[in-house]
Amino acid sequence: MNVKRTFGTILTILGIIGLIYTGVEIIQRAGNAVNLTVIGVISLIFFLTGIGLVRNTKDEA
Template sequence: MNLKRTFGTVLTVLGIIGLIWTGVEVINHKGDATTLIVVGVISVLFFSTGISLVRNTKDEA
């Protein structure tokens, strides 16, 4: 497996975890608003970057 594809997978998983955590905190009305916004934005960036890396990396054996 390619290193870029592996890194993209890790970023995607971290983004998904961050988005789920942010969603749970918003639903439960816990946490500070600025913290939730920052974590949500970083999670979206991780998720989109990870998906982009996985999609655009070619498998060369």
């Protein structure tokens, strides 16, 4: 299996988890706005980077 594709999948999953966490905390109004903003931005970066790695990596056997 391609290492870049695996790393991209891991980054995508971490990004999804972070975005879900941020969304839940915003809905519950439980967290500090600055902390939630930082977590949301980092999660979005992970998600977009992971999607980019998975999309741009070619399968070569």
